[in-house]
Amino acid sequence: MTNQSASSQPRRKDVEFTLYGWNTCLRFFENRPQDLCRLFFSKKRSAKLGAIKKWCADHKLPYRELDTESLNKVASATHHEGVVMVVRPLKPSPIHPFIRGGLGRQGIAVALDRVGNTHNLGAILRTCAFFGADGLVVSNEEGQARLTSSAARTAEGAMEVTPIFQSTNLASALRDFMSRNVFVLGADLDAKQSLYDVEVRFPCVVVFGNEQEGLSDGVKRRCDQVVRISGAEKIQSLNVSVAAGVVLSELCRRRDSNK
Numbered sequence: 001m002t003n004q005s006a007s008s009q010p011r012r013k014d015v016e017f018t019l020y021g022w023n024t025c026l027r028f029f030e031n032r033p034q035d036l037c038r039l040f041f042s043k044k045r046s047a048k049l050g051a052i053k054k055w056c057a058d059h060k061l062p063y064r065e066l067d068t069e070s071l072n073k074v075a076s077a078t079h080h081e082g083v084v085m086v087v088r089p090l091k092p093s094p095i096h097p098f099i100r101g102g103l104g105r106q107g108i109a110v111a112l113d114r115v116g117n118t119h120n121l122g123a124i125l126r127t128c129a130f131f132g133a134d135g136l137v138v139s140n141e142e143g144q145a146r147l148t149s150s151a152a153r154t155a156e157g158a159m160e161v162t163p164i165f166q167s168t169n170l171a172s173a174l175r176d177f178m179s180r181n182v183f184v185l186g187a188d189l190d191a192k193q194s195l196y197d198v199e200v201r202f203p204c205v206v207v208f209g210n211e212q213e214g215l216s217d218g219v220k221r222r223c224d225q226v227v228r229i230s231g232a233e234k235i236q237s238l239n240v241s242v243a244a245g246v247v248l249s250e251l252c253r254r255r256d257s258n259k
Contacts, residue, residue, distance in 0.1 A: 015088065015089070016037060016086050016087070016088065016089070017086070017087050017088065017089035017090075017149065017152075018074070018075060018076070018084065018085070018086055018087075018149045019084070019085045019086075019087055019149065019152055019153075020075040020077060020079070020080035020081070020083065020084045020085070020149065020153055021079065021080060021081050021083070021152075021153045021156065022045075022081040022082070022083055023156045023157045024152055024153055024155065024156060024157050024159075025083045025084075025085045026157070027156075027157025027158075027160045027161070028085060028087060028157070028159075028160055029052055029055075029085075030160070031160040031161075032087070032088075032090075032160065033055055035087050035088040035090075036052075036055070036056070036061060036085060036086075036087055037061065037085075037086045037087055037088065038061060038062045038063065038085070038086040039052060039053070039056050039061070039062070039063035039064075039083075039084075039085055039086075040063070040064055040065075040066050040070075040071060040074050040083070040084040040085075040086075041063075041064075041065055041066070041071075041082060041083045041084070042065070042066065042067075042068065042071060042082035042083070043065055044082055045081075045082040045083050046065055049083065071084055075149070076149070077149070077150065077153070079153060089147075090147070090159060090160070090164070092138065092147070092164045092165055092166035093163065093164065093165050093166070094165065094166065095137060095165045095166060095167040095173050096176075098135055098137075098163070098165045099173065099176045099177055099180065100180070102134060102135060102163075102165075103134055103135075103177075103180075103182055103203040103205075104134070104203065105202065105203060106202045106203065106255050107134045107202065107203040107204070108131070108132075108133050108134060108202070108203065108204050108205075108206070108248065108251055108252070108255070109133055109134045109135045109136070109137060109203075109204075109205045109206075110124065110128050110133050110135075110136050110137070110205070110206055110207075110208070110244065110248070111136075111137040111138075111139075111167075111170060111173070111174065111205050111206070111207045111208075112124065112136070112137065112138050112139065112144065112207075112208055113139060113170055113207055113208065113209045113210065113215050113216055113219045114139060114141055114142075114143040114144050114209065114210040114213070114216065115138075115144065115145055115208060115209070115210060115211065115240055116143050116144065116145050116210060116211055117145055117211060117240075118145045118146065118148045118150045118151040118154070119150060119151070119154045119241075120145065120211065120239065120240050120241045121138075121145040121146075121147070121151045121154075122150065122151035122152065122153065122154025122155040122156075122158075122159075123154050123155070123241035123244075124136070124208070124240070124241050124244045125151070125154075125155040125158040125159055125162055125164075126154065126155045126156050126158040127241065127244045127245045127248060128158065128162040128244075128248070129155075129157075129158035129161040129162045130158075130245075131245075131248040131249065131252050132252075133162060133248065134163070135162065135163040135164070135165055136162050136163070136164050136165070137165045137166075137167055137170070137173065137205070138164065138165070138166055138167070139166075139167050139168075139169075139170040140166055140167065140168045141168075141169075141170065143210060147159065147164070170207075170219055171216075171218040171219050171221070171222050174205065174207065174219065174222035174223070175222050177205050178222065178224070181203075182203045182204065182205055183200060183201040183202065183203065183204045183205070183224050183225075184204075184205050184207065184222060184223045184224050185200055185204055185205070185206045185207070185223065185224065185225055185226075185227065185247075185251075186206075186207045186209075186215050186219065186220055186223035186225070186226040186227070187206060187207065187208050187209070187215075187226075187227060187228070187229070187243055187244075187247055188209060188214045188215045188220070188226050188227075188228060189214055189228060189236070189237045190214065190228070191226040191227050191228040192228075193225065193226070193227050193228070194227060194228060194229070194230040195227040195228065195229055195230070195246075195247060195250055196230060196250070197227075198225050198227055200225070200251065200254060201224075202255055204251060206244075206247055206248070206251065207219060207223065208240050208243060208244055208247075209240075211239075211240055229243055229246050229247065
């Protein structure tokens, strides 16, 4: 009986998530203080964390000043900037409510087709937040990067800003978007047409593919247009997170110029 009871309990890694980095932790606390579990910080950061330490004291949550080596161990990383939080994880939302009504008439969302690097995922999240994207859709398919601590650190707090939705089948989700008159734009290195030469309607979902393989064939077939980013051709391509910034900047420029 004891073994069965223990096995039925959720694993700690499923109910707790480690955040680190100054902007990442502060944005989390601004948005979800009720999900804070534990706080660790350096002596240098202590004075600036007064409000958060008071919250911990008021809610009987552990908080502790640690030396750099101990913070490195708690974060399992060295780029923590003197603050680490253990929190309840943010779960991606189901995609279908977003498809049914999440994009307004001028909305822009981003979808990822097996983007595999967690740092790229975090950087794309940061870009989405900067340009005000209505949401980020991530597939649940093999090869897609997960929302890890390093992705959250790279996102610099954007994980708390941009709504994240999960799709079990991205091609089907894109088909459903299209059925609601949402324009689906794919970005791919081998596309014949340039981003700057095609007409784009809004609302729009723009899809970025895997760092090595690009968009999958099934996803390409669900795109109204597939485009490339024109450059000087001295190097083959942009990093996918940089490409996301270029495309979102151009889409926002077009949308806002038509208002």
